[in-house]
Amino acid sequence: MGSGTAGPAAGIFLARAGHEVTLFERAPREEAVGAGFLLQPTGLAVLKELGLAEKVLGVTQKIGGLYCETASGRVLLDLKYKELGTDLFGLGTHRSSLLSVLLKAFTDSGGEMRWGSMIEEMSLExxxxxxxxxxxxxxxxxxxxxxxxxxxxxxxEVRVDRYPWGALWFIGRRTPGFAADVLWQRVGSTRELCGFLPTGTKQDYLSLFWSVRLDEPFPGLAEWKRALLNLVPEAEEFLEQVKSVDQLQRASYHDVRMGKWHGERVAILGDAAHALSPQLGQGINLALCDASVLAGCLAEFELEEALAEYTRRRRKHVGFYQFATRWTTPFFQSDYLKLGKLRDLSFPLAMKIPYVRRQMIATMSGLKTGPFGQLTL
Ligand SMILES: Cc1cc2nc3c(=O)[nH]c(=O)nc-3n(C[C@H](O)[C@H](O)[C@H](O)COP(=O)(O)OP(=O)(O)OC[C@H]3O[C@@H](n4cnc5c(N)ncnc54)[C@H](O)[C@@H]3O)c2cc1C
Incomplete structure (x- = not known):
């Protein structure tokens, strides 16, 4: 149930394995909604497994790395996928572009799609x-x-916390000054973060995100633009595309903790199981990995054992990203201004140590399963 990323991906695997699959989605129809996001090598590996990589490459923009600097020009992060392997890269795209590819493959595989189906209650009896x-x-x-x-x-059992910080998003045409193949960010204190992700596709799009504290009122469009241009003056031409506040999307983040992701005849996947702040850009990739692992377990074991094995096999990978995301987020989005100062001193030093930098790139790529553990693609 739920046609975001985890639902359709799991649906394709299971329909192709011969199961009768129905996907219930509350939205009335497929809509071009949702912010830009970065697909990592782990997510792409699952799409390859589904035979959808070529289709996805057609609606995405290749991203070579992540660059982040302070307002004074100090480089905090300059992480390039190719340092880990020449064939590794990220893909910038929109949620709706990936969803279209997944949904077509789902229905082509014999899955049944039920739009406009809000499911609010279930019984286990x-x-x-x-x-x-x-x-x-x-x-x-x-x-x-x-x-x-x-x-x-x-x-x-589940614990859900809502972060006090979120983001404002806007997707527009890329303007000169922003490279087509880098996720580019600039930070001020821990209260100021602005990022630009090229999301390519048929048009040369760029997705802007701006950190906001969710309980603070929006200052008005002109004041918001002033604050953003104060941090990123080179965004002036890009911001001319924002004519009304209605063009901005607001996103909140949740942190979901569960001891296991299965019950009797129930499995929980994606953000429902382990939502994170998008600081490390992993949510969609983890959702795709959940779908692949669950399908593998169902093919290998009887139902009860397969569900327990699903939790077991996902624990290290998801656990690492939950830990790393909770640890990293306050350095970039929080009221702890001293952490910003510590970040500006420590990140450039860490970047100079080749081993640490490679660990950071592996983390960005979605590959880590622990401090020393790593997935191989
Ligand atoms: C601002 C922002 C930026 C992000 N950037 C990145 C990024 O760069 N990289 C990345 O990997 N991830 C990113 N993420 C995270 C990513 O969007 C999520 O992790 C991902 O969408 C999770 O997919 P999902 O399928 O689990 O859930 P969702 O995408 O949330 O989909 C859930 C679906 O269930 C449906 N639904 C909900 N309730 C019901 C109901 N009662 N009945 C029927 N249907 C229902 C919803 O309508 C929706 O279609 C970002 C998130 C945010 C907020």
Whole structure:
């Protein structure tokens, strides 16, 4: 249930394995909504497994690395995928572009799509059923995002925290001054962060994100532009495309913790299972990996054992990114101004140590499973 990333990806795997799969989505139809995001080598590996890499390459922009500097020009991060392997890269794209590719493959694989299906209650008595009358199902996959309604009814303990910080997003045409192949960021204190991600596709798009404290009122368009240009003067031409506040999207972040991601005839995937702040840009990639691992477990084991194995196999990878994201986020988005000073001193030094820099690139690529553990693609 839930047609974001985890739902359709898992649906394709299971439909192709011969299962009867129905995907319930509350949105009335496929819509071009959602911010730009960075697909990492781990996410791309799952798309390759699904035979969708070529299609996705057609609607994405190759990204060679991440660059982040302070307002005074001190380089905090300059991470290039090719330092880890010449064939590694990221892909900038829009949520809707990836979704279109996944949904087509899902229906082509025999999956049934049900738009406009808001599922709010389920019962676990005598098999899983939705209380709108659908079911019983052999297995329900909860892929309904960070604010999942059904997660609480699965009987699995969960803790959900909302970050006080989020972001304003805008997608426009890329203007001169922003490279087409780098996720570029500039930071001030820990209260000021601005990033630009090329998301290419048919048009030369650029996705802007600006850090906001969610309980602070929007200062008005002119004042907001002034603050942004104060940090990033080179964005002047790009910002001319923002004529109204309605063109800005607001995003909040959640931190979801669960001891396990399965119950009886229920598995939880993606943000519903382990939402993170997008500081390390991993959510979609983890969701794709969840889908691949769950499908592998279901092919290998009987249902009960497969679900337990799914939790077991995902624990290290997800656990590393939960830890790293919680640890890193306050250095870039928080009220702890002293952390900003520490960041500006320590990150440039860390970048000079080749081993540490390679660990940072592996982290960015989505590959880490622990301080010394790493996935191989
Ligand atoms: C500002 C921002 C930037 C991000 N940048 C990146 C990035 O660069 N890289 C990256 O990998 N990740 C990024 N992420 C995270 C990424 O967007 C999420 O991790 C990813 O979308 C999770 O996918 P999902 O399928 O688990 O959930 P979602 O994409 O949230 O999809 C859930 C789906 O379930 C549906 N749904 C919800 N409730 C119900 C219901 N009751 N009944 C039926 N349907 C329901 C929703 O309509 C939705 O379609 C970012 C997130 C944010 C907020």
């Amino acid at each position: 005598g098999g899983v059923r939705f209380l709108n009358g659908e079911g019983p199902f052999d297995l329900v996959l909860l892929c309904d995002g960070a604010r999942s309604k059904l997660r609480d009814q699965s009987g699995i």
